Each structure stands twice: as structure tokens, then as C-alpha cells.
Amino acid sequence: MSTWFWIIIAALVVIIIFFMGDDKPQGKKKKPRIQRGIEGEYSIKGINMSGITDKYLGVHDGIAKAVKGNDYDPYAVAIYVGKKRVGWLPAGCVDVHSAIMEHGGAIDVRVYIGKATDEEDGHDFYFGKVQPGL
Numbered sequence: 001m002s003t004w005f006w007i008i009i010a011a012l013v014v015i016i017i018f019f020m021g022d023d024k025p026q027g028k029k030k031k032p033r034i035q036r037g038i039e040g041e042y043s044i045k046g047i048n049m050s051g052i053t054d055k056y057l058g059v060h061d062g063i064a065k066a067v068k069g070n071d072y073d074p075y076a077v078a079i080y081v082g083k084k085r086v087g088w089l090p091a092g093c094v095d096v097h098s099a100i101m102e103h104g105g106a107i108d109v110r111v112y113i114g115k116a117t118d119e120e121d122g123h124d125f126y127f128g129k130v131q132p133g134l
Contacts, residue, residue: 003119010116014129042096044079044087044128047113052086052126054115062111064089064130066100079130081111087128096132107132 063080070076075097077089089096100107113128 047087060111065106
């Protein structure tokens, strides 16, 4: 079958899993940071350069941190799962960066990380999405 067919199938699986969420009780949960005005879903960039492993596959509670002084993107936003930086929001997210700065520099996010294989060259790769709020 064609590569595009499998890419579409993988994308549908990612979307379904992402929106199903994690219904398991999490025990005592910390109060989420206020996130009014920050909406949408963003792809995670640089995920394959972050050194993650398969233990990061699935849905996680994460943190989006506005980064100051990044030479490549003055409005950079780093995405963390625990203490591990798993990637970045796409470059130039000025409104998101500004809103996060207004909320103390970091907000809670829902992170989805998946893995697929490129049919043409056989290499595995990671991909991810992030949504503000939990």
C-alpha cells in the first residue's frame, strides 16, 4: 500500500488516542496553572532530536515553558514531560509565548507522543501533539 495511506491511518490513530485522554485516577493532583486565552493544538517540533525513548509514548501531563534568549526563535516555547524536554512548539508562536509569560512563564499541557516507521527507508520516528490545559 502507499505511504500516504499508512500516514493517514497513523494520523487517525493519533487523533483518536489523543482525544481519549487518560481516564485513570491520578491521585492527588496539583492545581493547574491558569491558562485562559491559550487554546489550540500544536505539533511538537524537534522531538526526534530530543533523545526520547519509547517510554515516552502515549499521553502525559506536561509543561510548556516560554524560553527567553533563544538565538533561533525569540518566542520559543519548550515542551517538557517531567524534567525531560521532549521538543518545542513551532517557531514564531508569539501569542502563545506572550500568554505563557503572562501566566508566570509556564503552563500545564497535555502531551501526546507517538511513533511510526517510514515505509520508504524503514526508519522509526517520533511525532507529537500538545494542548494547553489538562
